[in-house]
Amino acid sequence: MIAKKVLLVGNFGVGKTSLIRRFVTNEFSEDYISTIGVRISKKEVQYNEQIVKLLIWDVAGTSGNEKIPKAYFLGANAAMYVFDLSREETYIALEENLKMVKELSGLQNITLIGNKKDLLTSEELIAVKNKITVPIDLITSAKDDENVEDAFTLLTAESLK
Amino acid sequence: MIPAKIEDVFIQITTDINGVILSIDAGKFAEKEFTLHQSVYRSCPFLEGTLEALPYNEPFLIEAMIIHSNSIEYNVDVEIFKREESISVLIHNRTNVYKYVDQLNQKRNDIFFIKREIAEKNKELDRLRKIADKANEEKSRFLAMISHEIRNPLNVILGYSEMIAEENADVQKYINSLLDAGHNLKVIVEDILDLSRIEAGKLELVSEQISITKIVETCIANFYHQQKTKEVKLEYFISEKVPTFILGDSVRITQVLSNLMSNAIKFTKKGIVKIDVEAVSETAENAVLKFVISDTGRGMTNDQVAKIFEEYQQTEINDNRVFGGAGLGLAIVKRLVHAMNGVILVESKIDKGTRFSIEISFKKVVNHTLPQKQKNVEVNFNSLKGRRILVADDDVLNQTIVAHILNKEKTVTTIVNDGLEALDKISKESFDVILLDINMPNMTGEDLMRQRDLFDKLNIDTPFLALTANTSSKDVQRYLSLGFSGIISKPYTATEFVEKIKKVLP
Numbered sequence A: 001m002i003a004k005k006v007l008l009v010g011n012f013g014v015g016k017t018s019l020i021r022r023f024v025t026n027e028f029s030e031d032y033i034s035t036i037g038v039r040i041s042k043k044e045v046q047y048n049e050q051i052v053k054l055l056i057w058d059v060a061g062t063s064g065n066e067k068i069p070k071a072y073f074l075g076a077n078a079a080m081y082v083f084d085l086s087r088e089e090t091y092i093a094l095e096e097n098l099k100m101v102k103e104l105s106g107l108q109n110i111t112l113i114g115n116k117k118d119l120l121t122s123e124e125l126i127a128v129k130n131k132i133t134v135p136i137d138l139i140t141s142a143k144d145d146e147n148v149e150d151a152f153t154l155l156t157a158e159s160l161k
Numbered sequence B: 001m002i003p004a005k006i007e008d009v010f011i012q013i014t015t016d017i018n019g020v021i022l023s024i025d026a027g028k029f030a031e032k033e034f035t036l037h038q039s040v041y042r043s044c045p046f047l048e049g050t051l052e053a054l055p056y057n058e059p060f061l062i063e064a065m066i067i068h069s070n071s072i073e074y075n076v077d078v079e080i081f082k083r084e085e086s087i088s089v090l091i092h093n094r095t096n097v098y099k100y101v102d103q104l105n106q107k108r109n110d111i112f113f114i115k116r117e118i119a120e121k122n123k124e125l126d127r128l129r130k131i132a133d134k135a136n137e138e139k140s141r142f143l144a145m146i147s148h149e150i151r152n153p154l155n156v157i158l159g160y161s162e163m164i165a166e167e168n169a170d171v172q173k174y175i176n177s178l179l180d181a182g183h184n185l186k187v188i189v190e191d192i193l194d195l196s197r198i199e200a201g202k203l204e205l206v207s208e209q210i211s212i213t214k215i216v217e218t219c220i221a222n223f224y225h226q227q228k229t230k231e232v233k234l235e236y237f238i239s240e241k242v243p244t245f246i247l248g249d250s251v252r253i254t255q256v257l258s259n260l261m262s263n264a265i266k267f268t269k270k271g272i273v274k275i276d277v278e279a280v281s282e283t284a285e286n287a288v289l290k291f292v293i294s295d296t297g298r299g300m301t302n303d304q305v306a307k308i309f310e311e312y313q314q315t316e317i318n319d320n321r322v323f324g325g326a327g328l329g330l331a332i333v334k335r336l337v338h339a340m341n342g343v344i345l346v347e348s349k350i351d352k353g354t355r356f357s358i359e360i361s362f363k364k365v366v367n368h369t370l371p372q373k374q375k376n377v378e379v380n381f382n383s384l385k386g387r388r389i390l391v392a393d394d395d396v397l398n399q400t401i402v403a404h405i406l407n408k409e410k411t412v413t414t415i416v417n418d419g420l421e422a423l424d425k426i427s428k429e430s431f432d433v434i435l436l437d438i439n440m441p442n443m444t445g446e447d448l449m450r451q452r453d454l455f456d457k458l459n460i461d462t463p464f465l466a467l468t469a470n471t472s473s474k475d476v477q478r479y480l481s482l483g484f485s486g487i488i489s490k491p492y493t494a495t496e497f498v499e500k501i502k503k504v505l506p
């Protein structure tokens, strides 16, 4: 079985831990316990007839243009950048932040996820999408279990490239 | 030898290139988690995927990793050094440091989210305040408008009253104007009451067996009699598919239809005003009926249509002067239809006419053996002549009106000023019927009824009627349970008043 190291990064409180919890144990909590350092979860997934062991790094959220320690990316096969659709400051500098993550990780592609869809009306969602210039890979809700599985499938595919 | 204390805060191990532990070199931190010849990944999952990628012969630091030991979570910093065939891993327990970082982080983030929440709440409050301000403004506008409308007919009433007082000629003409103005005022006041009742959620819809055909026919007949110019033809059509009986509130349905009819007639000088009723859909329990009230009148522009259901809206500034009422009718119609879970639509074309359509879902009468509720429409021919009637009312004006009505009926009337005087009379004389105002000084009508055991045999079977403007079903229920046989609601017409009395007479 192959193992792939993937990271979830992004602003604090955007729902990285919640996405991982939803994906790995199918649980969700409204409480916010901010992650400190790195917490690692594992999950085996099937992708194109092969079993992949995902080593998922839940990295503490950043604030502003605070940097993620470069060491975390050592050996990473893919990374997901999560932002919060309901908080402008988490997607205002996406272009810059994605560039920074690419530089730190040496990865070509970063999977871009907009989370907390449930907090927005469809009109608000359209308005947010219009403000974002980079292509979003998926819109998710960890709370409503929407597209979470798909987001990790995208990430797995990316890690296998 | 390394001192015990320091030993406990680190551990140094050597693994092969694949992470299999070759030796434990120093330190005792979480030593139970590290077993020779086993994979280091079990206790250090962060090394998996990382070790392979490590550069050779270069110290490497990864901070803030997690290690579990004895069900306790430790935050550790990890220094790694990779050589050709082995890797040395030095793990420092930094839980104490990270504990503070953790707390600071959590606080920073919590404050951030609380600030956001407050900002959102403030926005919401601001929005609510604007709505409240607007509502308040609307209410003031409504009040201003209504007081103005009430002043008009009131002026007429006062003016003609003065004239009557001054001269005797043309009395009949003046009285007719008085009656018109009074009638107009009554419509306005009732509309206001209705509207506020609906707004306050106090509208109580009854569900009884009713015949739509009968309601429509009565409605057409009423307007037929009121029609002065016969240039407008009144028509109606009821589809055969409409169930004979349904469950609904005939008073409110009549009110809706009458309002729309009167509106249609107002604005149609010549042509046809028509009510169509059809069954749109039907299930075993429900029937959706569609009422269409159409006219060939002057119609409205799109702008006017858009505003038609707003309160006190009449399409032309002077409409209310010309047609009377305060333009509340359609606002009431809309609310009544909504209260019946229905929808109302309007289409209109200038100079072609207007079409209101209403769809309401009614429950069908499942059990046809249910007796149709008999509306008390037949006139009671009993005479009141010679009947002994006691009236207790503290208001001189009311006393005069009551005396006037009863004199015409040639009753033997006794009038007293409050409950106490009434009690005194009741214990001395027997009456055929006793009318009690509710709000009276010394002893209210309700108080008096609570003393029923004081009434001696003289009036043990005498029916009591409450004279009151409190007509909510809760009030009525209370009056009935106190022993009243019925109520005469204020304001009343002479006919209503007399009929109510006849009804309770044996």
Ligand SMILES: Nc1nc2c(ncn2[C@@H]2O[C@H](COP(=O)(O)OP(=O)(O)OP(=O)(O)O)[C@@H](O)[C@H]2O)c(=O)[nH]1
Residues within 6 Å of the ligand: A010, A011, A012, A013, A014, A015, A016, A017, A018, A019, A029, A030, A031, A032, A033, A034, A035, A036, A059, A060, A061, A062, A115, A116, A117, A118, A119, A140, A141, A142, A143, A144, B109
């Ligand atoms: N409504 C809603 N809330 C969410 C969703 N995902 C996460 N949350 C909430 O957002 C808050 C933060 O979620 P976390 O998963 O802890 O966020 P994080 O990105 O891991 O935060 P850090 O660890 O501080 O970087 C928590 O209160 C979650 O309950 C979502 O999809 N919808």
Ligand SMILES: [Mg+2]
Residues within 6 Å of the ligand: A016, A017, A018, A033, A034, A035, A058, A059, A060, A061
């Ligand atoms: Mg987290």
